[in-house]
Amino acid sequence: MLKWIQGGISAVTGIAEPEYGKEYIHTVTERLEGKQPYREATRDDFCWKAPEFTNVETATFYFSDAKSGITGFAQIIHSNVLGMRTAAQFTFRIFNAKNPEDLNLWTSTKLNNFRVDGPNFYADDLSVELSEDDKTFHFVSNVCEQSKIDIYFTRCTPAVKAGDDPTTYYGDNLEEPWGSMSHQFWPRNIVHGTMNLKIEVPQEDDDEEDQSSSGDENDDGKEEQEQEQEGEGDNEEQEDEEQEEDDEEESSGSDYDSDSDYDDDYEEIEKVYRDETIEFLEEEPSYGMFVKAFQGMKPHHAAKAWNFCVTHSDKHSVVLMEFITPKSYGSTKVSVGIVTSKDEVLAVCLDNDYQHLNAEVDEVGWEVPKNIKVCFNGYSTKLTDEQIADKESLTDKDKVTAVLEGPFTNLVERVDVMGEVPGFVKNIVSGVAGTKPFIYQYADENFTLQVNNSKKEDCFGWAEVTFISKSDTVTEESYDEK
Template sequence: MFASIFSTSAPVDPTAPNLHPVSSAFKDNELFGKLEPNDTKWLCAGGFVTETQTFYVSADDGTWVMCQVIHSAVGVWYPTIQFVFKLYNPTTNETIWKSINVNNFVTPPQGLDKRSSKADEFSITYKYTPGSDRPESYTIRANLAADLQLSFDLSRPASVPGYKIGQGPKGGYTYFGPDPAKAEGYVVHRFWPHLMAEGHVIHAGKAVTLRGPGMFVHAIQGMRPNLVASAWNFANFQSEQHGGVSAIQMEFKTCDTHGKKGAGSGGVWVNVGSLVVAGKLASVTAETKWPDEELLDNAVISRATHLKPVFDPATSYKQPSAILFQWQGRSLIADSPGALAAKLHVDVGDVENPKGLIEKVDVLAEIPYVIKVAVNYVAGTKPYIYQWNNPTTLSITGPDSLVPGLSKGLEITGTLFNEATFIS
């Protein structure tokens, strides 16, 4: 593993592709890959590997919640495991944030498999109930400080299976390097695009009960984060209208080092996403944007476009003033054949007048010291994550057999949590 991570040797043909994006690896009718049990088990690999399990909740009262476990390995050092919790209440503008390095991390806990984990400060327990309306669930219990405890139950509806892009063991993977079989690194995402959550948070002696839809993603970056991408976009739209609607996207832009024609041809956008409509996984999308190639009006569209960027002196990056997210793909529902398309335009304001801005996260200020040194030394950059949470509207069309009137277009009101990450 170390040989592949630190390797700088060029391929025989220096202009050969050294990026193999998952968004180009499968045909349009092969994008849906059902998750297998091993897909969401903790890998806990060594070398330079960052692995996360992240749960998002968009509560009925507008409160946004994130619970995340980060397993970070850096070379020969012992892995660092963090538990990150964040809550944002747009009504009160209250933000609760806690990030701790946990002790005695174990996966699997006794009697469970590696989809579950625990440490002194938390437990995440996976449960499988075949044949039920909610066949899979996670229970999160955490005691993060004397004044902060949380408890959540998150369950996946049977009609919304978890997915990755593409079937089989290679589904979900983007490979870096000239030979995917001997990859220099990789990125993989596995999703539950729509779940239902119930729970409570006890903070400063006050208990708050929360309920609402959300999503779950298990992600692994099998190389140094600064070598994977120069930028990321993430969108998580959730609504309980029409039996449950979600629209999610995960997108990254490679560094110049990896592209269709080898080193120096990068800056490739890799985007994956999905649409849940009427409480059913309706479509899975994936699209690649190669440098200097125009995006066409293809049968499958999966795009995030920054609009009206403005310079932010606090971060030295150009933040968008608005973002357009687009989805288009074939229906996965047998009795509702056809195509689905959706657009979501969110106004996030400018530097002086932000809209729904939770935080500008200084990444290097929050990650463990060893990882900070490794990333900053190699990259010489200061990555920031813009986080927004806004009520918004998803415009969507599709078969009327899925939702009456969908062919003429419906406006779905819900909540969008989105991130824009700048690394270099």
């Protein structure tokens, strides 16, 4: 049984690997230590890679409007499993941080006839295109009736990557790594366009009324039912066995999402929707952040936890993308932060501290923070490698710091990453590998940002903490990432 789990389930979810050690991971932050990490990313840096081995590649466009409280993201996911199956998905989240009960919509739609063309992505009823001047992305999607979008992201600052090669590599050979991770950013953007939504309207439950009206009928039919049951003695044992199998199947599938197939005996309730249009005007634009990410290995082998935040004020923007590897790669932290003004990149920060404050264990079993404090520490993008290396000559004006603080009280969603995996698989993987991936997403207008000891600014924040595996167990076998 264990061999089957290791050889089969690991191909989908990944299990623990041997303890290779830190010499088997080559991080972008380590290569840039004592150097100027800021590089302006070019058009080529945002081209889709689409390799023929296991990978997940994403383009995610975050948007937020502090005035209305509307925030969320539109995302393309392009993935390949073991070089055998390529798939693409459009995912969309929109949330009203001022009135969460009024708007919290999530859609996830499979894409058909998709293709990549440099930085552009196309599918039936969907396109993501970068303008010729490399300043604007135009994202149009009509693949889902609930979330039709037509939005523009226009850069306020240069695009950003950490170093000439922003990639972290896994393995003992940099020329032939067995895994990799990289990110490129548009940290501050003006967003305008429209989103046409269909929001499900909750319906009253008529179950109690139906049960009341059918009570007499049930009493009248009781005697007839008992008589029928007397004649079913020969088949009773067989039916009990069949029912037991059905119960097991139903139990094992209890973790499927709302798109799962339902039993024919259940009458489908017709859903009612209300139309809503969200419009970000050019004269009153919202702010946004775009990140292109590439993960050239199975997620559970690449990282055991993630921290992420993006925040915009009238004067500044900050972004932090951070992951911590499993013990197999020395529990290594790779953290890249960006601090910008209205139109300039002030610093790319590699010395960051994403603090989980007042954490409490929830019903899932993770220690979830109630607040965060994120400290960015970097050097001005105007400094050279030689100037940064000569630390004794640096002054306070050469350094860039930022402190972001915010509450984790406005939960957008607790995402069960394995929600679409059948229950029995989920239980096996969780029990053997300690794998229990959940993403906690928060959005709140009560964040504060302080840059270079200036006055604190109120800002609108989106933040995430992701827990993947708490297990430090090391097995004797590994899984070949290639």
